[in-house]
Amino acid sequence: MSTEVAAPGHSAAKKARTGVIVGALGVVFGDIGTSPIYTVQTLFNPGDPHPVPITRANVYGVVSLIFWSVMIIVTLTYVTLVMRADNDGEGGVMALITLVRRLGRRSSPRVISALSALGILGAALFFGDSMITPAISVLSAVEGLKVVDPRLSELVVPITAVIIAGLFAVQKHGTAMMGRFFGPVMIVWFVVIGACGVRGILGHPQILRALSPTYALEFMLGHFHIAFFALAAVVLSVTGAEALYADMGHFGRRAITWGWLGLVLPALVLNYFGQGALLLGNQSVVNAPFFLLVPAGWELPMMLLATAATVIASQAVITGAYSVASQAAQLGYLPRLRVAHTSASSIGQIYVPWINGMLLVAVLILVFAFRSSAALGYAYGMAVTGTITITTLLFLYIAHTRWRWPLWLVVSGGGALLVVDLMFLAANLTKLVHGAWLPLLIGLVTFTVLMTWQQGSKIVTKARDRAEGPLPEFIDEITSRQPPLARIPGTAVFLNREAETAPLSMRANVNHNHVLPERAIILSMVVPPVPRVPDDQRISVSDLGNSHNGIYYVAAQFGYMERPNVLAALRLVDPAAVGGPIDIENTSYFLSKIELFAGDQPTMAPWRKRMFIATSFMAADSAGYFGLPLDQTVLIGARIEV
Numbered sequence: 001m002s003t004e005v006a007a008p009g010h011s012a013a014k015k016a017r018t019g020v021i022v023g024a025l026g027v028v029f030g031d032i033g034t035s036p037i038y039t040v041q042t043l044f045n046p047g048d049p050h051p052v053p054i055t056r057a058n059v060y061g062v063v064s065l066i067f068w069s070v071m072i073i074v075t076l077t078y079v080t081l082v083m084r085a086d087n088d089g090e091g092g093v094m095a096l097i098t099l100v101r102r103l104g105r106r107s108s109p110r111v112i113s114a115l116s117a118l119g120i121l122g123a124a125l126f127f128g129d130s131m132i133t134p135a136i137s138v139l140s141a142v143e144g145l146k147v148v149d150p151r152l153s154e155l156v157v158p159i160t161a162v163i164i165a166g167l168f169a170v171q172k173h174g175t176a177m178m179g180r181f182f183g184p185v186m187i188v189w190f191v192v193i194g195a196c197g198v199r200g201i202l203g204h205p206q207i208l209r210a211l212s213p214t215y216a217l218e219f220m221l222g223h224f225h226i227a228f229f230a231l232a233a234v235v236l237s238v239t240g241a242e243a244l245y246a247d248m249g250h251f252g253r254r255a256i257t258w259g260w261l262g263l264v265l266p267a268l269v270l271n272y273f274g275q276g277a278l279l280l281g282n283q284s285v286v287n288a289p290f291f292l293l294v295p296a297g298w299e300l301p302m303m304l305l306a307t308a309a310t311v312i313a314s315q316a317v318i319t320g321a322y323s324v325a326s327q328a329a330q331l332g333y334l335p336r337l338r339v340a341h342t343s344a345s346s347i348g349q350i351y352v353p354w355i356n357g358m359l360l361v362a363v364l365i366l367v368f369a370f371r372s373s374a375a376l377g378y379a380y381g382m383a384v385t386g387t388i389t390i391t392t393l394l395f396l397y398i399a400h401t402r403w404r405w406p407l408w409l410v411v412s413g414g415g416a417l418l419v420v421d422l423m424f425l426a427a428n429l430t431k432l433v434h435g436a437w438l439p440l441l442i443g444l445v446t447f448t449v450l451m452t453w454q455q456g457s458k459i460v461t462k463a464r465d466r467a468e469g470p471l472p473e474f475i476d477e478i479t480s481r482q483p484p485l486a487r488i489p490g491t492a493v494f495l496n497r498e499a500e501t502a503p504l505s506m507r508a509n510v511n512h513n514h515v516l517p518e519r520a521i522i523l524s525m526v527v528p529p530v531p532r533v534p535d536d537q538r539i540s541v542s543d544l545g546n547s548h549n550g551i552y553y554v555a556a557q558f559g560y561m562e563r564p565n566v567l568a569a570l571r572l573v574d575p576a577a578v579g580g581p582i583d584i585e586n587t588s589y590f591l592s593k594i595e596l597f598a599g600d601q602p603t604m605a606p607w608r609k610r611m612f613i614a615t616s617f618m619a620a621d622s623a624g625y626f627g628l629p630l631d632q633t634v635l636i637g638a639r640i641e642v
Helices: 008-027 038-045 058-084 093-101 107-144 149-168 176-203 205-211 213-222 224-238 241-246 254-279 283-287 299-330 353-370 372-399 407-428 437-468 471-479 504-513 566-571 604-615
Strands: 486-496 515-526 537-540 550-555 586-595 634-641
Touching: 008 176, 008 254, 008 299, 008 471, 008 486, 038 058, 038 213, 038 224, 038 254, 038 407, 038 471, 058 205, 058 213, 058 254, 058 372, 058 407, 058 504, 093 107, 093 299, 093 372, 107 149, 107 205, 107 299, 107 353, 107 372, 149 299, 176 205, 176 254, 205 213, 205 254, 213 224, 224 372, 224 471, 224 566, 241 372, 254 283, 299 353, 353 372, 372 407, 372 437, 407 566, 437 504, 437 550, 437 586, 437 604, 437 634, 471 504, 471 515, 486 566, 504 515, 504 586, 504 634, 586 604
Parallel strands: 486 515, 486 586, 515 550, 586 634
Antiparallel strands: 537 550
């Protein structure tokens, strides 16, 4: 008789994989996992401009439509296809933009620019999503009070506002401490909603016939005048699909796939079918089918669990907004933002104060303006469908151009997916006057800000290039100067954008102070279109063609998911390449501070110039952004016309 014992390494690896899956359950699936609270309720809501009448055929058709929408958009489009398009492990719309940019010679520059702009629109719509998700999620959970006691309905909005204010107040402390509890809470959530779904199905097991796509097709084709408008609410069942892709870098494709197929998808399907079965037996539950699926006496615990789950869902999308804003700044679509890393072990856990304040104000306005999850449901789908459609389009272009997928497959298969996405988008456009205009307006304003900053930055860069002048000529001027320029003991680091031009701070120091330290290091922080750069590839050094004048050029590369840090970069510099070790504590750091003003040149429309200058006030303090010690940093100003 023999006994096999698992190797310790194998056991540890298995435990680690399980931990990653649990972590993914706590962060990635919060948004889509709480959609059963409000999806069915919104579809059959009598107050909807286009409610679905509650009949047996309609309930079967709606439940089938929800099931197949989840299968096509989430399981097929995102989990099976889109998540294959990663940028060094990172996902999300920004990853697709960088992949499109990398196509280079394979595509027309105009096509690349147009697709990049489309991707930025998708990112802009995500900001609308990140404002609406906390409002609709927490509202829908707290509305469970109406089921517990109808007299408490007036407390729904105030309690929601308090919860949301508290949620945003704790963001600065990070999610490191809370994160370990998110996974178990969401596991309990999915098990409970799945069990409640089974309870409903047992009352009317015939509802399982809706697993057949024929019911969805019959509903769409036979009742198109109803089904088309219903799509605007059906899309609520796939909200959060983008989070699966956006958070892929933190947990990996495998963990997200296992979490989705192993627990989340079955739980959601059971609950949707359970709510449908409940409606077949009692139409009066239409105002709160999710909470009335719970056994009598358990409504309050379910409301508390739902509130916890929606807070987790909100946390995920808020963190996503931080990540998108930080990546946009690194890629040149926003000014440098003050970013705080809230975890020493997780790179993705960041806090952006400016974005946090903006989201808090926007979410509270939405809560007090709409006052119910059903009213917000009309607005929610617009942002979701826009992002999904753009993601699918960019993926198909990458699949054909980069991976060489045959054109017939992309056109036929991808075209079918786009038809589904465009149907949802068109249905949500019918809700424009009922609230769908809001995320569209948020997205368009955000898109305009992002594109204006990119365009304005190009104009400022050209103006700076003229003011700075070529670096080689400036170095020749210094070395051939008569009488020779005074060189004082010590090391100075002059931050610059590139190797071609002279730093404004260095030029001003030479022209006005007529001195230069014995060793002058021109440092550029370069952001390539990759999420992270390994330390062994981060630093490159040049003596600029003269190894005796004590002037060196150092390029430090940081990915768009990393925070550029000057001191960390300097510690990686080979002392032999820059004339000896760098005494970081006794080095002076010089920065150029640019003051922008609107000029008369027709570079941009006047309103865009004002928007560009206003956006510049979002910028973080340069010294703090680059991690420089304030007592060793010198700022030298310059004015540039936009």
